[in-house]
Amino acid sequence: MGRKKVIKIVSIVLVLVLLIGGGYRYYRSKTTMATQNPIDFTEVKVTKGSIKKSVSDSSVVESEKRQQLKFHKAGTIEKVYVEEGQQVNKGDIILILESGSENTNLELSKKNLEIEEKNLKDLQSDLNKIKIYAENDGIITLNDVKEGQRVQENGIVGTITDKDNMEVIAPFNLKAVENIQVGQKASVLLTDTFETIEGYVKKVSESSVALEGGGFAYSVTIEINNKGGLSPGMPTQVTVHTDSRDYQASENVAVSEKEGEDIRAQISGKIQALYVEDGDHVEKGELIALIDDTDLIDEIENQKIKVEQKQLDINDKIENLEDVAITSPITGRIISLDVANGDNVDMNDPVCVVADTEDLKVVLSIDELDVFKITKGQEAIITTEVFPELEYKGSVEKIAMEGKSENGVSTFDVTIALSDVENLKLGMSVDVEVIIAEKENVLILPVEAVRKRGKQSVVITSIGNTMEETMKNMKENSKTIEIGLSTANYVEIVSGLSEGDTVYYSKAISKNQSNNMRMPGMGMGISRPSRNSGRRN
Incomplete structure (x- = not known):
């Protein structure tokens, strides 16, 4: 009995040792898990911005209408009527063979x-x-014309005299004239009243005139405003102000009326209507008469x-000359010319290429997974490295009904018609972005911040310091939202969140979720969240 009792006691001790050891290992395992595999969370704010979904491809610029012309018989070219780069109309003769x-x-x-x-x-x-207009402001004097009367081309219909302004034509020596220019300011002193009137240089004569006291001078015409006190014949002294100095006229001269300017008919015909009467004040651009x-x-x-x-x-x-003449089948431009006068040619030799350089297109090869997102009329943005600062506009014109298969992948031709072709040349490489959908001033989040829970979209609005707390918060504080437009980087928030709300996400959790993996067990450590500005790529 004593031996059995000892064995029993030893067995109990061993069981206790195993239980204690197992519990210790379990405790060590949980403690270790709290410091292993930390999960980084990113904090992001809901912001307003633009979101755009598009399909992109690269291609080259082509012409909607392009034809290569060939000889339909052998012969010798008598004359080529075009040159490379020339614009031609449909039916224009390109060249003729000797005949x-x-x-x-x-x-x-x-x-x-x-x-x-x-x-x-x-x-x-x-x-x-047929319309005769006043070429300046002033009082009109008709040249004895009336409705129904015939006028000749360049015939005088009337004369307009500017009564609001007068002139002073003053002589200046050669040194002064070399520095005087039209538009410079001038002062006109009325020597009888010593009143000074400001004016400007209207004309500088290129030929000299003789002075009464001897010598020669050049006439400078000064225009001054008549406020009512001026009359022809009033004596004046004129000074012109230049950037370097003032120049005074060689002699005092009198004020004179401005010379009237004739209004002339530009074509022959009967006057159908007169819109002014003799002595009327007219303004520049006013309709004077209409010729039938x-x-x-x-x-x-x-x-x-x-x-x-x-x-x-x-x-x-x-x-x-049908057998010997080659004409252009379309309106366009000669983009290449392969022949010259006197060349001997054979049947089917190339003549030239004619293309419409205004009606341009780009043909894209779109993957079968994306082609059903594209519809006629969708906007396209075209860019080229040749002009990186420019954006060209276009739209979807045609979508191929049949695809082309290569290496197990099918693509469909999508034709983009360009609405803006300035500076673009045929064969130029371009990048094209077809806009599938676009929204502005909407709420957005990075696509990683939104998780799927069944058919619902949810976000994490709170986390804890430990994984236990985070898992609890994720369960209690996960928020169901409604999403709209989604791209590879961003998703539109339709409802459930407001601008400025804080959301947390972990790329590791998102990856686990996307791979249908279970979330890590309770008790794992968690690192503090980093901040994300929400800036779109």
Whole structure:
């Protein structure tokens, strides 16, 4: 019995030792976990800003209309009518092969067409000349004209005299004139009353005049305002003020009225309407008279017929030269020219490339995962390293119905029509961003700050000093929110948070959540949160 009792006591002691050892190890494990694998939390404020979702790709600038022309028969080039970079219209002759005298007749017809087109342009410009305007302020004196009366081109309709201002034409020596300029200030002393009137230099004569006392001088015209006390013939002494010094006129001179300025008709025709009467005060730009345009319109219509006839004549000649003439199939610019006068050519040899350099496009290859986000009419922003400071605008014009597969990946062509093409050239490399959705002045958070809990979106609004406290706060203080537009970096907050609210997030937790991993166990250590300004990338 004594031996059994000893064995029993020893067994109890061993069990106690194992329990104590296991408990110690469990305690050590929990204590160690409190200092291992600390999780960094980032503190971020809900801010207002812009959020943009887009699809991007790189490509080159192309023309909506581009055609390469080739010879349809062999021969020798008689004449090339264009040069590289030249603008051409649809139907314009690019070149002609040698064929005989028909080409000379075509050249003559083209010259005749140019003459008739110029005559038409001149007549059309005359439509802008049927209105006669006052060219300055003043009192108008009509030149015995009335409505229904015919005036000739350059004929005088009336004269406008400026009664509000007068002139003093004073002589100055050569040294003074070399320093006097139009617009400089001048002082005019009335020698009878010793009153000084300020004026300015209106004109400096380039030719000299003889002085009464002998010698020569140059006339300088000074304009002064007539406030009512001036009259022609009043004696004056004139001084012009320059930057370097003042110059006094060589002789005293009298005040005179300003010379009237004639109003002339720019085209011939009957006066349809007069809008002023003799002696009226008119202002610069005021309508004085209107010339009847009936005859002019008839001339224009007749001239249009002449132009059409000349064009028909050329078309007939081109048809006769169809085998030897090459014409442009589109309106555009010659972007490359491969031939010259006298060249011997074979059938299908390249002639030139004609392209519309105003109607430009960019074709993107969009991944099949993104193409369904794109719709016609969406805005596109185009940039190029050639002009990094510029942004060009465009829009989605066409989306391919069929994709192209390469290495197991399908892409679809998306055509962007450019609305702004200044400085862009065909073949230039560009980066294109198609705007899928864009919002301004909305609440945003970094995308890492929002977690998914089932179908709900939640954020952490409070954490603790230990993992136990944090897990408790995450459960009790997690807030369900509604999100809107989301990008790779940011998410729009529709409801549930306000501007300035604080949110905490851990990239480690987000990663664990995204990998469907369970959160770390209770008792793990936690580091203090760092701050995030919320600045968008």
